[in-house]
Amino acid sequence: MARLAAASLAGTAIEFYDFFAYGTAAALVLGPLFFPTFSPLAGTLAAFSTFAVGFLARPLGSLLFGPLGDRHGRRPVLVASLLLTGLATVAVGFVPTYDSIGIAAPVLLLVLRFLQGLGVGGEWGGAVLLTAEHAPARRRGLWSGFPQVGPSIGFLLANGTMLALSAGLSDAEFRSWGWRVPFWAAGVLAGAGLLLRTRLTESPRFRELAEQGERATAPLAEVVRGHWRLVLLTAGGLAVGYAVFYAVTTWSLVYGTEELGVDRTVMLGCIMAAVAVLGAMTPLAAHLGDRFGRRPMCLAGCAATVVWMFPMIALLRTGEPPLMFLGFAVAMLAFISMFAVISAYLPELYEARVRCTGAAVGYNLGGVLGGALTPVVATAVSRGDGPPWGVAGYLTAVALLSLGCFALLPETRPTADRSPEERPAVRPLETGEAPA
Known part of the structure; x- marks a missing residue:
């Protein structure tokens, strides 16, 4: 499990x-480089719109790769998705700016982000x-929490x-070529990731479904x-997590540098320190989910968000x-x-034969919302002299x-009085019966 969790x-x-x-x-340079004919506000909004296209594409990626995972296995999906993302990211680093190729520049950017x-x-x-x-079963939350540390590490690396x-380049150098370096580096990271993923073994639950002839033909x-x-309830429940994360990591970077006049290295430092706290606390929060339940943790996180945003x-x-x-x-x-x-x-929450599709679609629809x-x-809504209430x-x-949305979902954590056998929770939700 340790080796598998580390690879994931x-x-x-x-x-x-x-x-x-x-x-x-997008927060720092894409607006003036790819939308120079726009005003500063319109350029930032246009850059964030290309950023949003990535989220709109994520449910489509779920619709593409999820059924493949339910029909052919979880491992092939990991290899194919990493290869696609890595190639697209490296290509972003080579896209000429608007001054070089005109309107084709933001169009290429949009396609690669998609x-x-x-x-x-x-x-x-x-x-x-x-x-x-x-x-x-009774340590599933802890072990499954390790892939959730990955986004924090990815954020800190990027x-x-x-x-x-x-910090090390002049503003002209950074805008000319420095911003491209992280995209070029993605090629090296993708190669390392592919090497790791080709060595993973297939999920025992999927192998069992395959041996018994119970794989979904049309997941x-x-x-x-x-x-x-x-799907709708899980997407609605997850929406707040995405909203908070990107308000802190993306919008606040623009607001702090452009509206408050804070140096961009200081803003990045504050945000990165908060994300480091996030990554360090993920295994503990996952363990608490094993002890107290998945649903109570989600409800507590939503309630804390309500209290803390202002x-x-x-x-x-x-x-x-x-x-x-502190705020972040x-x-x-x-x-x-x-x-x-x-x-x-x-x-x-999802039965095994369709969970790669159902869980991925619900998760990524939450990203759109x-x-x-x-x-x-x-x-x-944050332009102006006053606080962005x-x-x-x-x-x-x-x-x-x-x-x-979370209040309408059942608890699923295996306990002493609940069998660890995985059962679909959607049936009780649809019939009004008490969840298994």
Whole structure:
């Protein structure tokens, strides 16, 4: 389990390094380089719109790779998704700017971001299921939590590279070629990730389904027909996590540098320190999910988000690094209370024959609801001299929506009085019976 968890963690770290490198570049340089005819605000919004395309593509990646995972296995999905994301990310580093090729530049950027999203949309389901289906039932939350550390590491790698380049190069050098280096580095990381993933063994639960002839022949049709309500509830529940994460890591970077005049290296440092706290606390939160349940942890994270969004904005508004870090760190702890347990919760909610499709689609639809819109909405409502209370109100509203969705989902954690055998939780949800 330790070897498998480490390989899954490394894979998700590499995939999300690719995804996050684009988000940081969008916040710092893509607007003026690829949309120079726009005003500064419109350019930032346009750059964030290309950023949002990656989230819109993620559910499509789930629809593409999820059925493959249910029909042919979890491991092939991991290899294919990593290859697609890595190639698209490297290609971003070679796209000429608007001054060189005109309108073709942002179009190419848009296409490559879309391909990135497709790959990441297939990544999460395969990585999490491979770990969850190997793990012992009463430690599933802990072991499945390790792939959830990967995004934090990927974020720190991407932003650490950007921070080092930003600090070590002049502004002209950074805008000319420095911002491209993290995208070129993705090729090396993707190669290492492929080497790791080709050595993994297939999930025992999938092998069992294959031996018994119980694999779904049309998993997407089964999910749409029998699990649609569960998909919508899980997507709505996860929306707040995405909204909080990208408000902190993407929107606040723009707001701090452009509206508050904070140096970009200081902003990146505060955000990275908060994400380091997030990564360090993920295994503990996952363990608490094994002890107290998946659903209570999700409800607690939503409630904490409701309470903390206005204080977080007030602390950000000060422009003081220690106070900004405090605001970001507490928000990240609320976020990880939910997302550390999701990697066990979603596989347990869906029956085994369709869980690669169902869990991945629900997870990535939550990204569209919470991640794609948040930087755009937050940027649009935060202009002006006063504190951006509209951003706090938006995040609080999303948290209340997610709280309601999690309240409608059942608990799945195996306990002494509940068999660890995996049973579909969607049937009780549909019939109104008490969940197994």
